Amino acid sequence: MAEKPLSVDAYLAAQPPAGRAVLQRIRETIHRAVPDTGEKISYAIPAATIDGRVFVFFAGWKSHVSVYPTPDGDEALMKAIEPYNSGRGTLKFPLGEPIPYDLIAQVAVHLAERAGKS
Numbered sequence: 001m002a003e004k005p006l007s008v009d010a011y012l013a014a015q016p017p018a019g020r021a022v023l024q025r026i027r028e029t030i031h032r033a034v035p036d037t038g039e040k041i042s043y044a045i046p047a048a049t050i051d052g053r054v055f056v057f058f059a060g061w062k063s064h065v066s067v068y069p070t071p072d073g074d075e076a077l078m079k080a081i082e083p084y085n086s087g088r089g090t091l092k093f094p095l096g097e098p099i100p101y102d103l104i105a106q107v108a109v110h111l112a113e114r115a116g117k118s
Helices: 008-013 017-033 077-084 099-116
Strands: 038-042 044-051 051-060 064-068 091-094
Touching: 008 017, 008 038, 008 044, 017 044, 017 051, 017 077, 017 091, 017 099, 044 091, 077 091, 077 099
Parallel strands: none
Antiparallel strands: 038 044, 044 051, 051 064, 064 091
């Protein structure tokens, strides 16, 4: 993507079709899991917000999608996300493999709670 997108819709429109569909479903998953969240572009990628403050990011890449940051403090959740940990604060989900949307919803809820929304 050459230019910084101005909206999440613009970001998604610029993605290849396979990644776009997954990212759209991640977007919907986050909004369902944490109602009344906002969204914006931050660091040139989509971000979900609570009261204007970012609590989770998601992005598309050539062969995977990522969700940032990784949650901490919940041992069961940490164990569940372990196969997807990919470096500092990154969850990486390969395209072409099943995407664990329920797990992404749990991550979003956990991060939202840490950000102050219950």
